Amino acid sequence: MSSLTAPNQGIMDRIVYDDDIVKLFIYATIFWGAAAFAVGLLAALQLAFWPANLELEWLTFGRIRPLHTNAAIFAFGGNIIFAGIYHSTQRLLKTRNYSDFLSKFHFWGWQLIIVGALITLPLGYTMSKEYAELEWPLDIAIAVIWVVFAVNFFGTIAIRRVRHLYVAIWFYIATIVTVALLHIVNSIEIPVALFKSYPVYAGVQDALVQWWYGHNAVAFFLTTPFLGLMYYYIPKAANRPIYSYKLSIIHFWSLVFIYIWAGPHHLLNTALPDWAQTVGMVFSIMLWAPSWGGMINGLLTLRGAWHKVRTDPIIKFLAVAVTFYGMSTFEGPLLSIKSVSSLAHYTDWIIGHVHGGTLGWNGFLTFGIIYYLVPKLWNTKMHSVKLMNWHFWIGFLGILLYYISMGASGITQGLMWQAIGENGQLVYPDFVETVMRIVPLYWVRFIGGSLFLAGFLLLIYNVWVTIKHAPKKETISYVEVPPLKSDVTAIGSGHRKLEALSLVFTIILFISILVGSVIEILPTLSIYKYLPSSEKTEPYTPLELAGRDIYIKEGCYVCHSQMIRKLPFDVLRYGEASTIAESMYDRPFQWGSKRTGPDLARVGGKYPDMWHVRHMINPREITTNSIMPSYPWLAAKKTDYHILRKKFSVMKMLGVPYNDEQVANADVIAEKEAAKIYEELISQDKSLESIKDTELIALIAYLQCLGQKTPSEGVPQLSK
Amino acid sequence: MSDKDQLIKDHDYDGIQELDNPLPGWWLMTFYITIVFAVVYYSYYTFFGGLTSDEELAQKMSAIRSEQQQAQVATSDKSEEYYLSLLDKPEVVEAGKNEYMLKCMPCHGNLGQGLIGPNFTDDYWIHGDGSVAAILEVANNGVPDKGMVPWRGVIPEETLEAVSVYIYTLYGTNPPGAKPPQGEKVERK
Numbered sequence: 001m002s003s004l005t006a007p008n009q010g011i012m013d014r015i016v017y018d019d020d021i022v023k024l025f026i027y028a029t030i031f032w033g034a035a036a037f038a039v040g041l042l043a044a045l046q047l048a049f050w051p052a053n054l055e056l057e058w059l060t061f062g063r064i065r066p067l068h069t070n071a072a073i074f075a076f077g078g079n080i081i082f083a084g085i086y087h088s089t090q091r092l093l094k095t096r097n098y099s100d101f102l103s104k105f106h107f108w109g110w111q112l113i114i115v116g117a118l119i120t121l122p123l124g125y126t127m128s129k130e131y132a133e134l135e136w137p138l139d140i141a142i143a144v145i146w147v148v149f150a151v152n153f154f155g156t157i158a159i160r161r162v163r164h165l166y167v168a169i170w171f172y173i174a175t176i177v178t179v180a181l182l183h184i185v186n187s188i189e190i191p192v193a194l195f196k197s198y199p200v201y202a203g204v205q206d207a208l209v210q211w212w213y214g215h216n217a218v219a220f221f222l223t224t225p226f227l228g229l230m231y232y233y234i235p236k237a238a239n240r241p242i243y244s245y246k247l248s249i250i251h252f253w254s255l256v257f258i259y260i261w262a263g264p265h266h267l268l269n270t271a272l273p274d275w276a277q278t279v280g281m282v283f284s285i286m287l288w289a290p291s292w293g294g295m296i297n298g299l300l301t302l303r304g305a306w307h308k309v310r311t312d313p314i315i316k317f318l319a320v321a322v323t324f325y326g327m328s329t330f331e332g333p334l335l336s337i338k339s340v341s342s343l344a345h346y347t348d349w350i351i352g353h354v355h356g357g358t359l360g361w362n363g364f365l366t367f368g369i370i371y372y373l374v375p376k377l378w379n380t381k382m383h384s385v386k387l388m389n390w391h392f393w394i395g396f397l398g399i400l401l402y403y404i405s406m407g408a409s410g411i412t413q414g415l416m417w418q419a420i421g422e423n424g425q426l427v428y429p430d431f432v433e434t435v436m437r438i439v440p441l442y443w444v445r446f447i448g449g450s451l452f453l454a455g456f457l458l459l460i461y462n463v464w465v466t467i468k469h470a471p472k473k474e475t476i477s478y479v480e481v482p483p484l485k486s487d488v489t490a491i492g493s494g495h496r497k498l499e500a501l502s503l504v505f506t507i508i509l510f511i512s513i514l515v516g517s518v519i520e521i522l523p524t525l526s527i528y529k530y531l532p533s534s535e536k537t538e539p540y541t542p543l544e545l546a547g548r549d550i551y552i553k554e555g556c557y558v559c560h561s562q563m564i565r566k567l568p569f570d571v572l573r574y575g576e577a578s579t580i581a582e583s584m585y586d587r588p589f590q591w592g593s594k595r596t597g598p599d600l601a602r603v604g605g606k607y608p609d610m611w612h613v614r615h616m617i618n619p620r621e622i623t624t625n626s627i628m629p630s631y632p633w634l635a636a637k638k639t640d641y642h643i644l645r646k647k648f649s650v651m652k653m654l655g656v657p658y659n660d661e662q663v664a665n666a667d668v669i670a671e672k673e674a675a676k677i678y679e680e681l682i683s684q685d686k687s688l689e690s691i692k693d694t695e696l697i698a699l700i701a702y703l704q705c706l707g708q709k710t711p712s713e714g715v716p717q718l719s720k
Numbered sequence: 721m722s723d724k725d726q727l728i729k730d731h732d733y734d735g736i737q738e739l740d741n742p743l744p745g746w747w748l749m750t751f752y753i754t755i756v757f758a759v760v761y762y763s764y765y766t767f768f769g770g771l772t773s774d775e776e777l778a779q780k781m782s783a784i785r786s787e788q789q790q791a792q793v794a795t796s797d798k799s800e801e802y803y804l805s806l807l808d809k810p811e812v813v814e815a816g817k818n819e820y821m822l823k824c825m826p827c828h829g830n831l832g833q834g835l836i837g838p839n840f841t842d843d844y845w846i847h848g849d850g851s852v853a854a855i856l857e858v859a860n861n862g863v864p865d866k867g868m869v870p871w872r873g874v875i876p877e878e879t880l881e882a883v884s885v886y887i888y889t890l891y892g893t894n895p896p897g898a899k900p901p902q903g904e905k906v907e908r909k
Contacts, residue, residue, distance in 0.1 A: 091734040166733040235736045244741035245728055254751070274773050278765050282758035289751035296747060333754075424787030429874040490730075566777040568784055572873065577777060608867025610836040611827065622826040684836065 012480035013161065017090045019377050021103040025083030026373060028111060029366065030460060032075030035118075037453045040068040044449045046629070047596065048442035053629035058122040060629045062555020066133045067121045072358060073131060073221060075114045080366045081225040082106070082149070085172050087373065088232040089156055092166045094481045098155025102148050109145040113138055124553035125195035128588050129210045131217045132186050135195045139187040146183065150176050157502045161484045163491065164499040167248040171228030173506055174256045178220040178513050185517075186213035192650050193643060196549070200654060203583035204272055205524050207591050212263040212521060218354075219259040222362055227255075227294050230322065233369050234301050237314050243300035249495050251293025256509060258287050261516035265336035268345065269565040270591060271580045273527075276520060277338070283516070284336030291329030298322040313388035317368030320396065324360025328353065342567050343418065346595040348438065349410025352403050359399045359452055367391065367459060374463050378470035387462045395455035401448030409441040418569045426572050431598040432625050439627070528584050535581040538709045539656045540702075542644045542670035547702025549647075550639075550695045552588070554631065561592030562601040562706065575602040575707065582710055585656050597628060602707030609677055610684055612700045613691065634696040639674065641667040641693075673701060798881075803852035806885045816886030819879050823871070824887075832890035834899025837868065840890045846903035850891070856884040 045052045046061045053060045090097055097103050116138045120126075126133040134142070153176055157165070165173075186209055189197040201209050235242055242248065264272060264280025299322055302308075308315040331353050335344050344350060371388055375381050382388060416434040419427035428434050491500045498505050540548060551557070562583070564574045571577055578601050583589055592599075607615075611622060616634055619626040644666035652658045662669065674697045681688050691697060731738040764770045771779070806812045821830065824837075832840035847863060848854025859880050862870030871880060891908065 088734075094734075162733065164731075166736065232734075232736070236734075241727060241737040241739050243739055244743065245731065245738040246741070247743055247747075248738075250743060269773065275766055277773075278762050282762050286751075286754045286758050288754055289747060292747065292750070296744060300741075420784065422787065423791030424784045425791070425873050425876075429876075566773045568777065568780045571777070571781060572784070605864060606869065608827075608836055611867060614826065624822055 011483070013483050014478050014480050015094065015096055015161075016476055016478045018086070018097050018100055018103060021097065021100070021107060022083050022087040022373065023377055024107050025079050025086065026370060026377070028107070029076060029079040029083060029370065030463065032071060032079060032114060033366075033456060034453075034460065036068060036071035036076045037449070037456055039064060039071055041446070041449045041453055043068050044442065044446045047627065048439060048446050050627045050629060055630055055632065057124070057554075057631075057633050060554070060631075062558045062629070063122050063124060063126075065558050066126060066130075066555065067118070069131060070117050070121065070133060071114070073217065074117075076366070077222060077358075077362055078110060080369065081175070081221075081229070082110070083373070084229040084233070084369055085153070085225065088168055088229070089153065089172065092162065092169060092232065093156060093160035094162050094479070095156060095159050098152050098159060102152035102155075106145060106149045106152060109141065109148065113141050113145065116141070120195060123195075124555075126552060126555065127187075127189070127197070127199070128552045128555070128557050128590065129186065129199070129206075130214050130593060132183075132210065132213060136187070136189055136191050136197045137194065139183070139189070143180075143184060143187075146176075146180055150180065154502075154506075161481050163484060164496065165502060165505065166231070167242070167245075167252065168228040168231040170252050170499075170505070170509075171224045171231065173502075174252075174509055174513075175220050175225040175228070177506060177510050178216065178224075178256070178260070181510075181513065181517070182213045182216050182220065186210060190650050190654065192646050196643075198587040198647075198650055198654065201525075201587070201589075202528075202654070203586045203589050204527060204580050206587065206589040207267055207270070207583075208264065208272065208276065208524050209521060210589070211266040212260075212517065215263040215266060216260055218357070219262075222358065223259075223291075224256070226325075226362055226365055229365060229369060230294070230298050230318070233365075233372055234298055234318050234322070237312075237318060237368070237372050238302050238305040238308060240301050240303070240305050243297050243303065247293050247297050251290050251297065253512065254290035255287070255294070257512045257516070258283050258290055260513045261520060262287055262336070264520070265341065266593065267591070268336070268338050268341040269567055269570075270563050271566075271578050271583070273524075273580075276524070279520060281336050281338055285333045288330065288333040291332075292326060295322050295326035295329070298325075313385060313392055314368050314371045316389075316392050317364045317371065320392075321361050321364035321368060324356055324364065324399075328357035328361060331356065342565070343414040344410055345565075346561060346593070347410035347414045347417075348406040348441075349414065350594070352406025352410060355406065356399070356403050359395075359402065363399075363452070364395070367395070367456075370459065370463065374466055378467050379475060380466060380470040383462050383465040383469065387458050391455040391458040391462070394451050394458070398448045398451030398453075398455060401451065402445055403448075405441045405444035405448060409438040409445075412441075413438050417573070420569060420572065426569065429573065431573075432623050435596070435627060436625050527580065531581050531584070535579060535710065537581050537584050539585045539651075539658060540705065540709075541673060542641075542648065542662075542666040543639075543673035543698050543701040544705045545647060545651070545702075546639050546641070546644055546670055547695075547698035547700065548590075550634070550699045551590070551702055554634075556600075557590045557592045559592075559594060559596035559628070561595050561599045563591040564599055564601050570599070574599045579710070582707070585651075587651070587654065600703070600706055604704045604706040604708040609681055609700050609704065612703060613681060613688065613696060616696055616699065631696075634699060635691045635694055637695045638693050639670070639695050639698045641670050644670050670698075674698065677701060800851055800853050803856070803881065803885060803888075806852075806881065807889065812882045813886050813889060815879065816882030816884070819875065819883050820886050823875065824883065827867075829895070829897075829899075831893065831895035832887065833895040833897050838902050839899040840887050841893045841895055841898055842901050843891070843905055843908060844901035844903045845906050849906045850888075850908055852881075852884050852888050855887050856881060859884055 042052065043061060043064045046064065086097060086103065117134055120135060120138065121133060125135045127135060153172065189199045191197040199206055231242065261283035262280055264276045265284045268277050268281065299319065302315065302319055305315065309319050334340055335350070335353060371382060413434050416428045416437065421427050491497050564570050564576065564578045566577045615622045616631045618630050619628040645663060648658055648663040648666040652663055674693055677697050677700060678692050681691070726740045728738050728740050827835055827837035828840060829835045834840070838846055843850065847858045858868065860870065860872040862868045864870065
């Protein structure tokens with residue numbers, strides 16, 4: 001930054017960077033970070049200590065967990081990405097942001113969406129698709145705000161005064177383009193009410209599209225933008241040159257091209273066709289080196305500045321963040337190997353893996369950037385270096401406890417699920433026994449999370465005091481740079497030339513992420529046409545559909561899968577492996593990603609209705625050691641029959657074979673179905689009069705039909 | 721060579737410079753190996769006869785089913801006399817009671833008085849003649865239509881025997897709130 005000294009040559013442009021928007025996004029990062037971590041801690045406590053569900057529908061784990069993931073990824077992660085992009089892009093392109101209005105619109109729009117999530121998720125308005133839970137009005141708002149961000153960002157590129165785009169900008173472009181595609185494709189849904197819609201994809205299609213989205217939310221929301229930030233803030237903070245420009249090029253393009261294919265590794269050993277699973281697995285393995293390219297370039301940039309790791313807490317945060325990135329991106333390919341996945345999938349190992357990435361990589365990088373930016377933006381020094389060091393060590397210990405406890409929990413429970421004795425029977429057939437074994441580890445995780453949050457509180461205090469004591473007088477800082485010359489010879493050749501041609505660069509990038517997306521998703525879109533008619537499934541009855549939507553609303557899928565994998569120990573425990581046909585009318589799919597409770601794909605007919613009544617009202621009455629929340633409100637709230645006609649007509653439009661009569665009478669049919677279940681229950685227990693027409697009855701109708709919808713299936717014959 | 725020698729000219733972004741270091745050899749080798757692995761693995765499983773997931777599951781399940789059959793043959797020749805002899809072993813009855821409280825009590829009541837499921841304390845039986853063997857049969861295979869869970873494979877065989885013995889001891893206890901008789905009256909031998 002130069003002062004008022006006269007320029008040496010030519011006419012210089014005087015630029016004032018917009019740092020107010022960066023400050024706003026920093027405030028938002030800190031505010032939502034505290035919220036996201038606190039909600040996460042509540043969720044952690046609920047698993048260790050079930051009464052922490054508080055018997056309040058808005059605060060049960062099934063609704064709190066999505067709130068935590070959304071807040072952590074899009075509120076905490078999103079705001080620091082925007083802060084860092086708006087701060088670094090202006091400086092890397094030597095221009096003020098394209099439009100202050102769009103920046104502000106982007107900021108306030110994004111915060112409103114977060115508030116929308118904060119209200120709707122606890123109320124149970126959810127698509128049940130992970131990291132894409134928000135319902136259609138918010139999906140539209142996200143798309144609009146993302147486009148505003150894109151216009152502002154590419155507008156800034158258009159008015160740049162630096163010919164060539166630096167590697168950080170490449171990663172920002174990849175983020176903006178790909179997230180737009182992912183969000184829009186995954187959110188194509190037909191509304192049935194203000195906060196209820198059905199996705200156009202069903203069953204295996206929905207699963208594939210969702211995990212194409214879900215995995216690449218990790219890739220293009222938690223990885224590429226943060227790599228971009230790394231490429232700006234590490235060399236700035238360490239005052240060292242980037243280790244290898246060549247490595248930047250190779251790992252950037254290989255990363256964005258390969259990442260988009262890796263989604264199906266979330267669906268290994270399921271009913272997803274083998275070829276797609278294998279593609280997901282091998283691309284995940286090929287992703288190892290491109291990911292490590294980023295880590296190597298980050299860490300080796302610190303070469304010659306290693307002594308600062310001891311003395312400078314900012315470098316400490318950044319270096320450890322990059323190391324966690326390396327750990328997670330080694331563990332990721334490992335977990336994508338089919339046999340490793342058969343042990344780890346549905347267990348806490350995955351939770352540990354994700355938090356190694358989010359707490360270690362995203363969290364620590366964010367903290368490093370905040371400590372770097374706050375003194376710069378407020379023209380002062382951090383209040384206390386000592387507190388920064390304390391934050392580092394407390395947070396680091398918290399991550400270790402989290403990571404180790406969840407790894408141990410996942411492997412312990414995974415091995416117990418797998419164990420088959422010499423008699424060909426499961427060694428631990430009673431699911432709750434495997435839960436009891438890991439509850440102590442849930443407490444360790446809770447302590448780890450508490451430490452991470454405690455460290456963050458130190459950051460809040462430190463930043464607050466720093467800003468409070470910052471010089472009150474606003475000094476407007478500006479730089480003077482020469483305008484961009486239209487000098488063709490200076491463009492260079494090869495990749496260098498591409499870096500100067502932002503539009504061509506963006507188009508090539510778009511094509512490289514489109515290739516994997518199209519090849520993977522397109523074949524599944526016609527998959528149901530080729531199912532043999534003997535495998536065809538009965539669509540849901542009106543009451544079953546009503547119950548299914550309650551299942552989704554309560555977030556049952558957060559803890560219960562509906563996918564019996566093609567693995568002997570899954571088949572022994574839950575019955576025949578799930579088929580594609582069985583979920584062909586499932587909008588959204590409910591395969592799940594975690595088994596805190598047992599799989600429910602074939603729970604239908606396994607227990608009497610009365611069992612479910614008592615179990616939903618108080619699970620402990622049936623299974624003494626259950627950690628499931630109680631759902632007493634289900635026995636009080638009436639089912640909305642009226643909306644079923646609308647729901648049925650939307651389903652019919654989407655291709656479910658309902659006839660006009662069924663659509664027109666959906667509400668009447670549902671009421672009759674409910675009456676039948678109710679009368680059977682009341683004949684067994686006269687005191688249950690109040691559950692007539694309640695959501696509990698609809699939910700039972702749904703649970704009892706699971707696994708009963710295809711001709712060849714029935715109650716699993718465990719010993720045959 | 722010092723870093724200065726390798727700085728790339730004209731690469732200066734807000735003061736950030738870049739070095740001209742080559743790709744690390746071991747890194748490049750890792751990348752190549754994973755690509756070769758990917759091609760070989762995918763080709764084998766997709767084009768050259770690698771087992772499909774269905775075939776692999778079928779193979780493993782048939783091995784497990786035959787283990788289960790062998791194990792069943794070994795334990796299926798126990799007589800009613802043997803089961804009744806367990807009545808004299810308090811530790812067996814106690815173990816049966818413990819498991820009953822965990823798994824049976826929710827439907828049959830803490831005293832066997834019947835709740836969702838039938839009463840165990842009277843001399844009317846829906847399935848079988850009330851012998852330990854008959855109780856064990858229902859405990860093993862369940863009555864899926866009525867919601868009785870088949871516990872075979874979920875509760876170990878020996879524990880199921882203990883539970884059946886415990887249930888046998890409940891006969892004639894006349895607990896309060898007993899469910900009215902269901903099924904056929906049987907003479908207990």
